[in-house]
Amino acid sequence: xxxIIVISAFVALIAGWFVLNSGQNKATPITLTFHAxxxxxxxxxxxxxxxxxxxxxxxxxxxxxxxxxxxxxxxGGETYAEPDSYHLLRFDNADSxxxxxxxxxxxxxxxxxxxxxxxxxxxxxxxxxxxxxDPNSQMAWNWEVGYKFVVFxxxxxxxxxxxxxxxxxxxxxxxxxxxxxxxxxxLADGKQEVNLIVDLAKLFDNAALIDxxxxxxVKFNRTxxxxxxxxxxxxxxxxx
Amino acid sequence: xxxxxxxxxxAGVAAAGWVVWDRVRGPTATPIADFSAPxxxxxxxxxxxxxxxxxxxxxxxxxxxxxxxxxxxxxxCATCHVQELAFTxxxxxxxTLSGGELDFxxxxxxxxxxxxxxxxxxxxxxxxxxxxxxxxxxxxxxxQDIDALMEELRVSGSYRxxxxxxxxxxxxxxxxKALATFMRxxxxxxxxxxxxxxxxxxxxxxEEHGRKxxxxxxDTKVSLRGGNCIDCHSQFLTSxxxxxxxxxxNNGLDSDETMPDxxxxxxxxxxxxxxxxxxxxxxxxVTAPYMHDGRFDTLExxxxxxxxxxxxxxxxxxLILEADNAPExxxxxxxxxxxxxxxxxxxxxxxxLTDEAFLTNPQFSxxxxxxx
Numbered sequence: 042x043x044x045i046i047v048i049s050a051f052v053a054l055i056a057g058w059f060v061l062n063s064g065q066n067k068a069t070p071i072t073l074t075f076h077a078x079x080x081x082x083x084x085x086x087x088x089x090x091x092x093x094x095x096x097x098x099x100x101x102x103x104x105x106x107x108x109x110x111x112x113x114x115x116x117g118g119e120t121y122a123e124p125d126s127y128h129l130l131r132f133d134n135a136d137s138x139x140x141x142x143x144x145x146x147x148x149x150x151x152x153x154x155x156x157x158x159x160x161x162x163x164x165x166x167x168x169x170x171x172x173x174x175d176p177n178s179q180m181a182w183n184w185e186v187g188y189k190f191v192v193f194x195x196x197x198x199x200x201x202x203x204x205x206x207x208x209x210x211x212x213x214x215x216x217x218x219x220x221x222x223x224x225x226x227x228l229a230d231g232k233q234e235v236n237l238i239v240d241l242a243k244l245f246d247n248a249a250l251i252d253x254x255x256x257x258x259v260k261f262n263r264t265x266x267x268x269x270x271x272x273x274x275x276x277x278x279x280x281x
Numbered sequence: 282x283x284x285x286x287x288x289x290x291x292a293g294v295a296a297a298g299w300v301v302w303d304r305v306r307g308p309t310a311t312p313i314a315d316f317s318a319p320x321x322x323x324x325x326x327x328x329x330x331x332x333x334x335x336x337x338x339x340x341x342x343x344x345x346x347x348x349x350x351x352x353x354x355x356x357x358c359a360t361c362h363v364q365e366l367a368f369t370x371x372x373x374x375x376x377t378l379s380g381g382e383l384d385f386x387x388x389x390x391x392x393x394x395x396x397x398x399x400x401x402x403x404x405x406x407x408x409x410x411x412x413x414x415x416x417x418x419x420x421x422x423x424x425q426d427i428d429a430l431m432e433e434l435r436v437s438g439s440y441r442x443x444x445x446x447x448x449x450x451x452x453x454x455x456x457x458k459a460l461a462t463f464m465r466x467x468x469x470x471x472x473x474x475x476x477x478x479x480x481x482x483x484x485x486x487x488e489e490h491g492r493k494x495x496x497x498x499x500d501t502k503v504s505l506r507g508g509n510c511i512d513c514h515s516q517f518l519t520s521x522x523x524x525x526x527x528x529x530x531n532n533g534l535d536s537d538e539t540m541p542d543x544x545x546x547x548x549x550x551x552x553x554x555x556x557x558x559x560x561x562x563x564x565x566x567v568t569a570p571y572m573h574d575g576r577f578d579t580l581e582x583x584x585x586x587x588x589x590x591x592x593x594x595x596x597x598x599x600l601i602l603e604a605d606n607a608p609e610x611x612x613x614x615x616x617x618x619x620x621x622x623x624x625x626x627x628x629x630x631x632x633x634l635t636d637e638a639f640l641t642n643p644q645f646s647x648x649x650x651x652x653x
Binding site (some may be wrong): 053086089104129131133137168170175176177178179181182183184185194195196204205206207257258260261265 | 321395512516518520
């Protein structure tokens with residue numbers, strides 16, 4: 042009789058430990074995959090195939106990249122903020138896509154996602170290399186000015202004329218917050234990936250409509266930078 | 282008396298044992314833990330299978346300066362990479378064994394731990410280990426058969442010992458690793474600019490003006506004047522960028538018709554035609570002539586190029602094409618259109634990048650003649 046009691050107490054203890062433990066340490070793996078598109082089609086580089094949204098001519102894309110930072114996830118009243126969360130998203134690859142994977146978000150599941158397009162003021166004025174922030178990279182203006190948040194470079198062709206396009210948007214006031222919810226079924230049954238569309242067309246054709254011939258570059262002019270920032274504020278959207 | 286003999290015998294056995302042990306045991310390399318480099322240089326990576334050690338550095342330094350590495354035993358790495366010239370050779374194009382010249386100008390070897398992780402003007406080597414054996418075997422550079430070289434090195438007791446202490450045996454792989462380690466530790470971080478960044482000295486008004494211009498992309502819309510150098514030469518390292526192929530660019534030297542392939546030869550991507558490795562500008566005042574083919578003799582020539590000598594081509598950097606300090610459209614020339622004072626200021630800033638301590642550091646000098 043005695044051994045049976047001892048053994049069943051032991052079994053109960055182990056089973057209980059497993060049940061409690063799994064409830065407490067529950068972590069959710071998640072991958073955010075960003076697909077660069079121009080309108081509804083995957084982004085294509087280096088070809089004059091896109092119409093100047095606000096004027097004449099066709100443009101091509103040589104470079105498009107941006108900082109996504111301060112990524113955080115919510116579940117009910119809880120939030121988890123990724124530490125040193127500075128991601129440089131670039132799309133010059135075969136899939137025109139960029140993935141961010143967090144193998145263990147310490148939440149039972151993820152209901153909301155929040156991030157900045159741009160860099161927060163504290164990091165923007167620092168020369169410390171954190172996450173993908175690197176003061177010796179192409180994204181650094183210089184240490185007195187901070188980082189470029191969104192970079193677009195290319196060229197506009199009007200008739201025979203080819204002219205450069207340079208849109209570099211930075212300054213702390215131009216960081217824009219993005220937030221969205223994930224429907225429960227999107228992450229059910231072992232699904233871990235959330236796909237998002239980054240629609241580059243919105244950078245030029247959104248709240249403000251840009252004629253690339255009239256405004257071929259944006260760098261340090263605050264009004265122009267603000268207009269582009271309002272445009273890119275809504276260029277990213279999840280698809281389920 | 283018996284005791285003395287016994288002690289001597291024991292000592293003799295111990296010494297003999299140590300000699301044998303020293304030859305058969307593995308390498309005894311001492312890691313280089315705390316070499317000094319400014320934190321503003323940022324992250325770097327050393328291959329996990331080639332940790333930096335004192336012994337590897339010593340071996341690499343000997344190999345670098347030893348003409349035994351060449352087929353005719355007359356050319357060493359240092360023939361084309363001279364310390365006083367920041368490890369360039371002062372020639373437009375490096376000499377070939379047969380008396381002609383190579384297609385390219387020698388490159389400065391400084392701060393190779395940072396910046397691009399590809400080497401040569403066209404980026405064809407993806408690590409220093411891969412790079413190191415290429416000049417040795419190149420028929421016109423050092424013209425050496427690698428197996429023959431291993432035989433020669435194995436004949437030398439001191440090389441056998443240096444290899445044993447650093448890595449183990451005398452192999453091509455270990456030769457490459459040692460050369461790579463020596464080159465990784467060629468760190469230049471004591472120029473006036475570094476001292477300024479550390480808050481130790483002030484720049485003159487002209488140098489400071491030049492620094493500001495170097496670090497600014499011009500924007501006539503907000504009356505910001507700039508030389509846009511930082512668009513390609515990073516602010517602290519002054520080399521090209523590390524990420525992906527960001528450190529390669531077309532800075533307007535040639536037209537579409539005459540342009541060499543550059544990076545396109547490596548990637549096969551026509552958008553990379555005429556792209557070359559953005560070189561470090563550290564010690565630039567002593568590395569003339571300039572550019573991949575040594576076409577410019579002076580920094581004045583270089584500045585004239587950026588100021589109004591840009592040749593437009595399909596792959597020219599849009600940042601160069603767009604960077605213009607004059608509000609009205611240019612007539613015929615493309616470039617920064619700065620004033621002579623501004624150009625002199627940028628050159629004054631470039632002069633602050635010369636690091637005398639690096640150019641004369643005895644640890645980087647020839648260990649074979651004189652040095653230790």
